[in-house]
Amino acid sequence: MMLSDPAQKYRPFVAVDLPDRQWPGKRIEQPPIWTSVDLRDGNQSLIDPMNQERKQRLFDMLVNIGFKEIEVGFPSASQTDFDFVRTLIEQDKIPDDVTIQVLTQARPHLIERSFEALKGAKNAIVHVYNATDPMFRRVVFKVDKQDCVQIAQDATRQIRDAMNAAPETNWTFQYSPELFTTTEMDFAVEIVEAVMDTYQPTAEHRMIVNLPATVECATPNNYADQIEWFCRQVKNRDTLIISLHPHNDRGTGVAAAELGLMAGADRVEGTLFGNGERTGNVDIVTVAMNMYTQGVHPALDFSNITPIMREVEHCNQLPVHPRHPYVGDLVFTAFSGSHQDAIKKGMTERREHPDAIWHVPYLPIDPLDVGRSYEAVIRVNSQSGKGGVSYLLEQEHGVELPRRLSIEFSQVVQEVAERTGREITSQMIYQAFSDEYLERSEPFALASHRLWSEPDSPKVNLEATVDIDGQRQTLSGEGNGPLAAFIGALASAGHEVEIIDYNEHSRGQGADAEAVAYVEVRLDGKAIFGVGIDDSITSASMKGVLSAINRHHSTQAPAANVTSNTLA
Structure with missing residues (x-):
């Protein structure tokens, strides 16, 4: 049961005294050194740890993405990891520009086993750690500060000597004061400097000092303060590569990594x-793509993010959340009507200015940049509006609804969505559009037409064959254009129609292009739309008029002649 006063049990994090902190004014202007720990830290957290096949698939993908440092396992603690490292080396599966990393505790036999696993590697990082946090020193390992420093120095000395004994490998040494964020800061500097004194890094051959937020226990600004403070205090900073390893216990691992980079990592x-x-660990995909949105290439290639996600899901046997930043199946999807309307308008402007800086409402990046299409950007359910319906018709079916028709048809889709209680697919929307506007053939249906004009006459003559209530009739009329002539022909037979608005466009390209005509008419004092599609724009416009009349008649009982003003 949650306590009414949690202060009885928990205490706030004690912040570093850094009143002149500089990191808040910094920007991330270049990518860091990225190190994937999927095959070690990620793997050890799985319900079903990876076998050799899954490990190899994930390793190969990490290489293809562009990682130059990959932690491949904990070979001293796992025979599976040991065998995997040996397979990578013996079968020459590591590119020359990729460095593999292994983790070991600061124990002599585990260090020795780690070097056995790495024998023959071209480039390798040996990562050793020991816990420096006061609770771990007191409760878990029962050592004092001096003992803790001695453990770190002894492990460093053994690793240094093993590296010197195998000069054929390009070695890098990495030390982590585990639980750095809850270690006394002065002691963190003390133990790192003791390790440095033992290893003797130089500016030309730096060692890695990894400062992990092993358990995230404070807001990310505190982590940044700790990183900046450490970088200021530690000696010979130019001989060190300062590394971050944030976990995500408070849900701010990404922010901690970003602020830590601003602080000097x-x-x-x-x-x-x-x-x-x-x-979990910090999500490298999110950190990298956050940089990308700021105009900084992360030096990792996520151009085709969906296959990467599916491969990780296979290797980890864990799903990626559908709302995961940049990656999830729904992350570029809007169901909300207001969001959809804004996205539609933004995408329209984007088509008009394709080389402009990316500014589309609700889309921080162009989905195409990560291999996603625009097809899933807008999806429709009962929460959606006219913008989403219009967008899907336009993007997937080439139907560009005028604004008032978009409003009218969205009510049709809304009724379907509320009746079914589920998402409405693009195909369902088009079927509803077709049923509502294109397939209505009673009481009027166009059979054929013929156009001609008399010499020296500005008028167009039309003869149309129309089925009315199942009876074929021939109607004749004239006007300033084909549509006006058709309205005149209807009027001559007692069916008067007023045209309020008319829009048309082509659908498709080349010889197979169709014409789409949108006709808004007034019948019995009411405005109503009709739509016609045909290879001929003239036929499409006539079908659009009859579509509107038929839709009007479907709401009238009994049927009656349509009366209004003729087309001017």
Whole structure:
């Protein structure tokens, strides 16, 4: 049961004293060194850890994405990891520009086993850690600060000597004071400097100091303060690569990584889509794509994000949330009517200015940049409006509804959505459009027509064959154009129609293009739309008039002649 006063049990995080902090005014202007820990940190958190096949598939994909550092396992703790590392090396599956990384605890036999796994590697990082947090020192390991430093130095010395004994490998050393964020900051500097004294890094051969938020326990600005404070205090900063390893216990791992980079870090360890213990590691995809939206290329290629997501889901046997930033199946999808209307208008402007800076409402990036199409940007349910319906008709069926018709037809779709209680697909929308406007053939249906004009006459003559209440009739009329002549022909037979508005466009390209005509008429004092589609624009416009008349008649009982003013 939640406490009425949680202060009885929990205490706020004690912030670093850094009144002149500089990081809030910084910007991320270049990508960090990215290190994937999917195959180690991510894998150890899985319900069903990866087998060799899944590990290899994920490794190959990470290489293709562009990762140059990949933590491939904990070979001293897992025979599966050991065998995988050996397979990578012995079967020459590691590109020359990729460095593999292994993790080990600061214990002699585990360090020795790690070097056995790495034998023959071209480029390798040996990552050693020991817990420096006061609770771990006191409760878990029962060591004091001096003992803790000694453990780190002894492990460093053993790793240094093993590296010197295998000069054929290009080695990099990495040390993590585990639970850095809850370690006393002065002690974090003390133990790192003791490790540095043992390893002796130089500006030409730097060591990695990884500063993990092993358990995220404060707002991300505190992590940034800690990183900036550490970078200021530690000696010989130019001999170090400062690395971040944020976890996501508070749901702010991405923000912690971004602020940590602003505070001076050089490197980020994380996983694709944030898989990891508890609430996970920092999500490298989100951090990278956040940079991309600011005009900074992350040096990782997510141009085809859906196959990447599906492969990770296969390897991890875990789903990616449909609302996951940049990636989820629904992340570029709008159901809300107001959102859809704004997106539709933004996309229309984008088509008119395709080379302009990207500014489309509700879409922080162009879905095409990550291999998504525009087809799923707008989807329709009972929460949607005219904008979404019009967008789908236009994008997938080439039907560009005038605004007033869009309003009218959205009510038809709304009724379907509320009646079914489910999402309305593009095909369902077009079927409803066809049923409502295109397929109505009673009481009027156009059979054929013939046009001609007399010499020296501005008028167009028309003879139309029309089925009316199942009876074929021939109607004749004239006017300033084909549509006016058709209105005249209807009037001559006692069916008077007033045209309020008319729009047309082509659908498709080349010889197969169709004409679409939208006709708004006034009948019995009411405005109503009709739509016609035909290979001929003249036939399409006539069908549009009859569509409107038929829709009007469907609401009248008994049927009666249509009366209004003729086309001027």
